[in-house]
Amino acid sequence: MSDDRPLFPPRLPDKPEPPLKGANGTAPWPPDRSSDANEGTQAAGAGRADPAAFALPPVTGTGPTPITVDRPEFFVHHVDKIVNETRKQGILEGPPLPRHRIKQEPIVREGQWAETWQQALDPSGLHPRKHVLIIVSPRSYGSTTLALHLLAEHTGEDTDIVKLDADWKTPKVSWLPAEERRAYQVDLKDPEHDRISADFLTMLEEHARLLEKLGSYLVLNVAKDLWTDHYASVQSDIHVIHLTEPPRARSVVEVRLRTREAPGLIAYLHSVDKNKASLSRLDAVEAVRAADSIVLAWREHERLTDSPLPMDAPSSWSALDAGLAERIASALSDWRDKLDILFGETVSVHGGKDTSLPLEDRCLLLALAVRQSAPMPVVAIAARNLQHIISADAASESGFSSTTSAAFAGRGLRRRVVDVGAEVGSHDEVVFDQPGYGRAVLTYVWDNYEVMRDPLLKWLLSGDGSEANVHVVDAVAALTLRHGNLDHLVQLGSPTYPVKEELLSALLVQAVQDEHIGRQAWGILYGWASNKERATTVVTACRQVLNSPDVTSSQARMAMVRLRRAANSGHESARSEAYKVFVEQAQHPAGVVRLLTEVRTWQQSSRSRGSGTAAFLALMSARGATTPWLLSDEVPSEVDVKRALQDLLADIETAPDAIDRLTTWIRQSATDPGTYALVRDRLLPVLRGQKIFKASVSLMQALEHVSVDGEANAANDFWDRLVDPRVRTVIQLNSDSA
DSSP: OOSSSSSSOOOOSSSOOOOOOOSSSSOOOOTTTSSSSOOOOSSTTTOOOOOOOOOOOTTTSSSSOOOOOOOOTTOOOOOOOOOSOOOOOOOOBBBBHHHHHHHHHHOOOHHHHHHHHHHBOOSSSSSSSSSHHHHHHHEOOOOHHHHHHHHHHOTTTEEEEEEEEOOSSSGGGGSOOTTTEEEEEEEEETTTTOOOOOHHHHHHHHHHHHHHHHTEEEEEEEEEEGGSSOOOOOOEEEEEEEEOOOHHHHHHHHHHHHHHHGGHHHHHHHHTTTTSOOOOTTTHHHHHHHHHHHHHHHHHHHHHHOOOOOOOOOGGGGGGGGGHHHHHHHHHHHHHHHHHHHTTTOOOOOTBBBBOOOOHHHHHHHHHHSSSSSEHHHHHHHHHHHHHHHHHEEEEEEEEOOOHHHHHHOOOOHHHHHHTTEEEEETTTEOOHHHHHHHHHHHHHHHHHHGGGHHHHHHTOOOOTTTHHHHHHHHHHHHHHTOOHHHHHHHTSSSOOOOOOOHHHHHHHHHHTTTHHHHHHHHHHHHHTTTTTTHHHHHHHHHHHOOOTTTOHHHHHHHHHHHHHHHSSSSSHHHHHHHHHHHHHHHHHHHHHHHOOOOOOHHHOGGGGGHHHHHHHHHOOOBOSSHHHHHHSSOTTTHHHHHHHHHHHHHHHHHHHHHHHHHHHHHHTTTSHHHHHHHHHHHHHHTTTTTTHHHHHHHHHHHHTOOETTEEEEHHHHHHHSSGGTTTTSSSSSTOOO
């Protein structure tokens, strides 16, 4: 019996059987095959998923509903209104930002920032000067904050503010959205994919006129190194502003302390010796970190002394808490003078120990800098592991530069711990209660000893699965992402690094969520998603992103594209792990929408079969109110459920999983005759399809012990309705059936 011919003779059903329905209650129609599902590119942040052409009700409890943008055709006679229908490919999108939330965030408008603010406004000071504004500034100066506040305070309340994600290979005006009453902001900081051209600016002028008709605005924040002497005339529809100074760092710190309801700490900031902790050289990002360091110093002080947070400024300098003042001064210090001594040349000092730390003590200090607090044996092992890695790299073999006898003749571990600035409790618990100093130590070694970077990373990422991982991940992220360069992150993907997958995936999550290098990090994940050694790491990272409570629509889309690539890679472990993520997504509304996009992409393009079938199988686990969700009227009509089931049942690889899930559907509905009849009648047309005879028989065999309402046998019921009476004597339903 050939699989190419119908295996069941045609027969009239006992009663009309309703087809599988879509969202509008009608039978699904085949999707348009003319559209090509874009699998994404290897560009950083590229790889956009083919968006669904249907709309579902807003999902509650999953953050703000993403604003879908559409681009009207150019050169129409006039644009009165843009109807937001199916989103087209090749349009930037991003999350809407609540206006009141932006206004609540602190901002400093002094000096050049105040001048820039006025330059961006029209003569009346009410609205942006132009409908397209470009702000050029060095990185980390806070220009994005300036742009968002400008839009929040000087556009109408009925204008939605949308922060776009520039996930393109190169800037294209045709990718910029244009809708009525929108205020768009986009950062251009990626040196490989955000460098704008003169042609881009020329076309942007035309886009500016379109935005003016729509009552919308666009602000581009361009990194200074990506702006190559472009010029815009005074008559241009684009207004360009150059921001050459960051906001005053001390003011940034003060306003953030007030925002965090800690104005009493400002007096301590003023008490710090400017020679020891100068804030004048800090950019906006560093100033924010300084404010966080001050709050962290107070929390340490509160934990040790049970002192309350000073809500108001002390009446006099003498009223300052000396211990807290010392901690804040320590938190703001860069420690370079002290570290220059500790990491200087080893010299003999008359009547005392060397002022420079020997190798083993430098390793000990780094171990404490990462862990802060840990049992002494843990610290000792970590320090020796680092020393082992350093010595092995230097000598190309295992072993230490000093012998056991020489090490035993030196100072004991407790003395060394105290000498590097830590304390030892009565139970041999080491406490290095100086997180600011610890960060300074790590940064100092990273910046001043280039030869140490590789062994330092190997050491940090070769730890065990203990709770210290959170400190390790923070330390590695701070070092590898320090200068906005991802070279070291790329190296970590090499098989030569003994990296724990959970550590690397956690690091990748931090990287993709970093506003400065996030898009480049997404590009790394895209490349790794098809790599056998790193595909499962990508899946783990994408799972964490999707499960984050504050995940944006853009981040979710990036994660789903990389999961698709992993599922399509052909590596069984990656496909299996991606499927587990899909099953998790099928349990909540936002995830269901994402999976439907994968299924639709699969049904329009055979390239996405792996991820499409996995997504559909995952959706088969979604429960509806009374029947399986995929058999309900909530499924969009663009998704052909009948065709998908037949494809899965006809494939020898996916048929067992599909049969297992269909069996679950029928078993769960068998307790209610009405529900069972509905499920059965919607599955019968599927099982009469060609090429699925074996799968149909296997399903009926699996239903052998399933009774309907405790009486009729489900297997016999399906058999009687599927098999023509004329061949029942030839084909028997029993355990020996093929």
